[in-house]
Amino acid sequence: MSDRDDDTPAPEPILPPSADPPVKVPLAIEDWLAVLLLGALAVITFLNVLVRYFTDQSFAWTEEISVFLMIVVTLVGAGSAFVRNHHIRIEAYADGGSPRRRHALAIASQLVVLAFFLVLAVLSARLVWDEYVYEETSPAIGVPTWWYSVWLPVLSGAIALRVLGGLRRLLRGCA
Amino acid sequence: MIGALLFAVFIVLMVIGVPVGVALGVAGTIAIAAANWDVHWFGLLAVPQNFYAGLAKYPLLAIPMFVLVGSIFDRSGVAKRLVDFATAIVGRGPGMLPLISISVAMFLGGISGSGPACAAAVGAVMIAAMSRAGYPPAFSASVVAAGAATDILIPPSVAFIIYSVLVPSASVPALFAAGMVPGILAGLALIVPSVWLARRHRMGTLESALPRPPFWASLREASWGLAAPVLILGGMRLGWFTPTEAAVVAVFYGLFVGMVIHRTIGLRDLFTILREAAELSAVILMVVALAGIFAWSLSTLSLIDPLTHAIVNSGLGERGVLALLIVLLMTVGMFLDGISIFLIFVPLLLPIAQAYGWDPVWFGVVLTLKVALGQFTPPLAVNLMVSCRIAGVPMESTVRWVVWLLGAMFLVLLAVLAFPQLALWLPGKLGY
Numbered sequence: 003m004s005d006r007d008d009d010t011p012a013p014e015p016i017l018p019p020s021a022d023p024p025v026k027v028p029l030a031i032e033d034w035l036a037v038l039l040l041g042a043l044a045v046i047t048f049l050n051v052l053v054r055y056f057t058d059q060s061f062a063w064t065e066e067i068s069v070f071l072m073i074v075v076t077l078v079g080a081g082s083a084f085v086r087n088h089h090i091r092i093e094a095y096a097d098g099g100s101p102r103r104r105h106a107l108a109i110a111s112q113l114v115v116l117a118f119f120l121v122l123a124v125l126s127a128r129l130v131w132d133e134y135v136y137e138e139t140s141p142a143i144g145v146p147t148w149w150y151s152v153w154l155p156v157l158s159g160a161i162a163l164r165v166l167g168g169l170r171r172l173l174r175g176c177a
Numbered sequence: 178m179i180g181a182l183l184f185a186v187f188i189v190l191m192v193i194g195v196p197v198g199v200a201l202g203v204a205g206t207i208a209i210a211a212a213n214w215d216v217h218w219f220g221l222l223a224v225p226q227n228f229y230a231g232l233a234k235y236p237l238l239a240i241p242m243f244v245l246v247g248s249i250f251d252r253s254g255v256a257k258r259l260v261d262f263a264t265a266i267v268g269r270g271p272g273m274l275p276l277i278s279i280s281v282a283m284f285l286g287g288i289s290g291s292g293p294a295c296a297a298a299v300g301a302v303m304i305a306a307m308s309r310a311g312y313p314p315a316f317s318a319s320v321v322a323a324g325a326a327t328d329i330l331i332p333p334s335v336a337f338i339i340y341s342v343l344v345p346s347a348s349v350p351a352l353f354a355a356g357m358v359p360g361i362l363a364g365l366a367l368i369v370p371s372v373w374l375a376r377r378h379r380m381g382t383l384e385s386a387l388p389r390p391p392f393w394a395s396l397r398e399a400s401w402g403l404a405a406p407v408l409i410l411g412g413m414r415l416g417w418f419t420p421t422e423a424a425v426v427a428v429f430y431g432l433f434v435g436m437v438i439h440r441t442i443g444l445r446d447l448f449t450i451l452r453e454a455a456e457l458s459a460v461i462l463m464v465v466a467l468a469g470i471f472a473w474s475l476s477t478l479s480l481i482d483p484l485t486h487a488i489v490n491s492g493l494g495e496r497g498v499l500a501l502l503i504v505l506l507m508t509v510g511m512f513l514d515g516i517s518i519f520l521i522f523v524p525l526l527l528p529i530a531q532a533y534g535w536d537p538v539w540f541g542v543v544l545t546l547k548v549a550l551g552q553f554t555p556p557l558a559v560n561l562m563v564s565c566r567i568a569g570v571p572m573e574s575t576v577r578w579v580v581w582l583l584g585a586m587f588l589v590l591l592a593v594l595a596f597p598q599l600a601l602w603l604p605g606k607l608g609y
Contacts, residue, residue, distance in 0.1 A: 088456060
């Protein structure tokens with residue numbers, strides 16, 4: 003997807019793209035979702051500026067949507083970043099030493115991440131249930147808050163699946 | 178006891194290579210459960226609540242926007258034209274290319290808000306140019322990484338936005354203004370040893386043989402890039418837009434320049450730009466959200482007050498404590514990136530700053546200067562990682578050059594510590 007035609011003017015060379023790990027479920031799902039959401043976020047915020055200048059209307063209720071989109075972009079992008087190993091981590095100890103040790107530490111660290119996002123998915127599902135039962139509504143637009151918060155358990159679950167996939171690749175890689 | 182558990186879990190997880198954010202989240206979760214053993218669901222519903230609350234803040238929206246600005250300007254062709262223009266002004270000669278690298282990095286600092294993005298933009302243009310002129314790649318990589326570190330001091334800056342979210346009494350405009358003078362000083366301080374090293378080791382001898390771009394033509398070419406910081410900083414100063422809006426205006430300005438004027442960005446590149454920016458902001462914001470869980474468990478365990486009390490009454494005195502903090506942060510900064518440092522340490526250090534009556538804006542500038550130093554202190558140096566990858570040299574090879582640059586910037590840190598007015602004069606003058 004990062005290939006470009008030779009006839010288009012090449013942009014300045016940045017870092018050489020590294021190949022994605024072989025995943026079963028294409029990363030394009032997360033990538034497209036993140037691209038569209040971030041694009042939407044930029045457009046909404048920009049429209050906000052324009053509307054405020056050319057009319058005297060306040061467009062402030064869009065803040066609620068913008069913040070929501072930002073949270074979804076974060077969870078979606080975090081998922082693909084786990085697959086590509088782009089998250090900030092201390093590599094000095096974990097990626098040094100014998101291949102055996104590296105393999106064991108990688109599995110241990112993936113298990114911790116997996117456990118955390120499973121717990122987060124369960125706990126946030128519980129939270130969404132409360133919001134659903136008590137029919138809480140959002141302050142600016144007045145829609146049910148669970149419309150927003152339901153994505154936290156769903157996307158935490160998606161991250162957990164991505165991490166599970168990574169774990170499977172690790173276990174198959176060198177047993 | 179639970180406090181010790183909190184930090185022990187966090188450190189062990191980080192060492193075995195768990196991402197920093199997740200290590201914070203897990204440690205926070207375990208500490209919350211351990212402290213609420215007898216409560217319904219162990220009080221763990223606070224975990225998703227704090228995760229959500231940590232992210233659902235409107236000012237944070239500036240982060241994906243400024244990351245996107247960096248990603249766009251990386252490819253907009255602006256850096257190359259600024260380099261040509263700078264070369265037309267200062268001419269060709271020994272030590273001129275390092276000077277240009279740092280000046281252009283500082284200038285791009287007025288557009289983008291993150292060091293690594295700046296290192297990528299400047300490095301892509303300058304490292305090859307400096308190699309052609311006969312500078313060793315390790316030296317070029319060091320200069321670019323150090324120059325790009327001024328980026329988080331010179332407004333706009335992602336680091337200041339995060340600090341402001343953590344410390345509401347320090348507003349983003351005040352922090353942006355306060356970073357200006359120290360940022361420029363840091364850039365000037367870096368230029369001195371780079372030019373001196375270049376001359377002393379007779380690097381770049383081929384430079385004077387290279388053509389000098391014509392002044393007016395390169396000014397015209399560079400004008401779109403030159404106008405960008407005026408638009409961003411001027412617009413914020415005149416109250417046209419908030420920092421988030423300034424970022425989004427810069428996004429569309431950068432796209433216009435890249436797609437219509439310089440034609441370096443095609444429609445296809447938009448996907449790559451947005452994908453990269455989305456993933457990088459997700460990485461940053463994930464740490465922000467998960468650090469929220471950690472900070473909440475810290476605050477409910479009431480660990481901070483006794484710790485502050487112990488430090489303030491330790492008999493070290495104000496200067497001693499400040500020196501200790503700098504040493505601590507320098508050490509931690511060798512292993513952790515700047516944003517994680519802010520998120521972990523600001524909640525811990527702020528009560529100490531308050532106890533001594535330090536100005537929160539000045540304290541933010543001092544911490545950011547420290548983080549800027551950390552961006553090119555091996556072994557964990559985000560800027561140096563980027564510039565070394567572009568130059569194709571191992572990070573170890575840069576150490577002999579980087580120490581001089583680190584020393585120069587450290588002097589600026591000392592100056593800001595000794596004369597707080599260096600940071601506080603401009604925001605005071607502008608009335609923030």
